[in-house]
Amino acid sequence: MALFAFLLNYPWEFLQAPLFRGMAAAPHWEGVVLCTRAALGDAVLAVVAFWGVAAVAGTRRWILHPSALQVVGFVGVGLVITLALERLATGPLGLWEYAEAMPVLPLLGAGLAPALQWILLPPLVAWFVRRQLT
Numbered sequence: 001m002a003l004f005a006f007l008l009n010y011p012w013e014f015l016q017a018p019l020f021r022g023m024a025a026a027p028h029w030e031g032v033v034l035c036t037r038a039a040l041g042d043a044v045l046a047v048v049a050f051w052g053v054a055a056v057a058g059t060r061r062w063i064l065h066p067s068a069l070q071v072v073g074f075v076g077v078g079l080v081i082t083l084a085l086e087r088l089a090t091g092p093l094g095l096w097e098y099a100e101a102m103p104v105l106p107l108l109g110a111g112l113a114p115a116l117q118w119i120l121l122p123p124l125v126a127w128f129v130r131r132q133l134t
Contacts (some may be wrong), residue, residue, distance in 0.1 A: 001063075004128040005046030008121050010039040016113040021097040042117070046125055050076035063129050071123055079118040086110035 011034035015022040023031060053073045054060040062070050087109050089095040099106060103112040 001129055002043040002047050004125045006043040007040050008125055009042035012117050013038045019099050019113050020103040021099045031112045033067050045078050045081055048115045049074050066126055075122045078122055082107055082114055082118045083110045
C-alpha cells in the first residue's frame with residue numbers, strides 16, 4: 001500500500017508544485033526534498049485510510065475484493081484528512097501557501113489539486129495493490 005501510494009503520489013507532487021507559492025522558484029534540491037516529504041506523507045495517509053477501512057470491514061483483506069463502499073471509504077478517509085491538513089497548513093500553522101494559480105475550494109479553503117489527488121489516486125493505488133496481491 002505505502003509503496004504504490006508513494007509511487008503514484010510522487011509525480012503528482014511535482015506536477016502540482018507550481019500551484020504552491022515559491023515552489024516554481026525554489027532551488028532544485030529543495031523542491032525535490034519537499035515533494036519527497038509530501039509523497040511520503042501521502043503514503044502514510046494511504047496506509048491510515050487502508051487501516052480505517054480494514055477496521056470497519058473487520059479484515060485487511062478487503063483490498064482483494066473491494067466493494068464500491070470500501071473504495072469510497074478509502075478515498076473519503078484520505079480526502080477528509082487531506083482537506084483538514086491543507087486547511088491547517090495554509091491557515092493557522094502557516095506551513096505553506098497557495099500560488100495564485102491554485103483553485104481553492106469554496107467554504108473549505110483547501111486547494112483543488114490536493115483534493116483531486118485524493119479523489120483520483122486512491123482508486124488506482126487500491127487497483128495496483130489488489131493486482132499485485134492476486
